[in-house]
Amino acid sequence: MSKPRDNATFAARLLRWFDASRRDLPWRRTRDPWAIWVSEIMLQQTRVEAVRASYERFVARYPTPESFAKASDDELMLAWKGLGYYRRARLLRDGARAVARDHGGCVPNEADALGALPGIGAYTRGAVASIAFGLPIAAVDGNVERVLARHLALTSDIGTAASKRTIQETASARLDAQRAGDFNQAMMELGAMVCTPQSPRCEQCPVAQDCRGRAQGIAGSLPNKKKPRAPTLVDARVALVPQMGGVLAFRIPDDEPNAGQWELPGPGALCSAEVGDFGSLTLARCGAKLELGPALGSIKHAITHHRITVTAHAASLRSRSLGNLEIRMLGDPDTPWTTISRKVFASVRGIEDA
């Protein structure tokens, strides 16, 4: 563990650098806890540039938790369009509903109450508590883990409980309690702009002087992450069934990933299906019998550790009712198609119209 004076020096150098070179981002111009909460959820696993446009549109449309609490599934999908990982939006709405129901519509300014809201984990709790309310809580995300693992020359696996504890304790010890929000944002900014994943720019780093990883020449190889497991290969199939100028589509149920989005009918993105099994698997899931015709094309897609090849087939409806299927227009901007479906449309029609 570093000495208190070293921690204070680290914080002072970091904040001096942040004050001089911070990026002007829309969510840095506000102390509104709802807007900061929204931005922190959007920024998870999404590039700043993609968030910038969506964030301003979102907070203009939903300026308070209460306004977003009332959003329907379709409105939620539209508001989150372009950001992906729609589960985050649904959890954000769960959190907004809890604020509307249990806190009179005001985001709680106390760390435990914040952390008890749906969708708010330790990192988001620390970020909102410190940036919006000035509470002295360190927020540790992947950027901060990387910076501190390098600065400490922490060579143990970053995923272990012991490593995570070391990182959290170090971040808390180095936090400037008077400027907790700025300190947390400065750590994230350092990880995003200087101590980057591939090649850290140590010559531009405000805390390079006492960086052990740099001194030992091992910074670029840290943090030490366990190798990811081998990907699971999936051969999925979907049906393109033209109907009245649109295609048959299936709304993904609430208990599946991408719930609420629309996809082309099939047994599901993570289900390998032979042509012969397609009809029964799809009947069980979508409630309608489809008969596959010729393959029209295929696309590749990755979801976590799955590597999926999706083959799209021309198909026809063989049951009297549509079951749980509906007709959706390809170009309808109000239909939140899954990424796989949009890739299929682009592949088989040469258009990106969903």
Ligand code: SF4
């Ligand atoms: S000196 Fe290099 S490795 Fe160390 S914190 Fe700065 S950028 Fe990262």
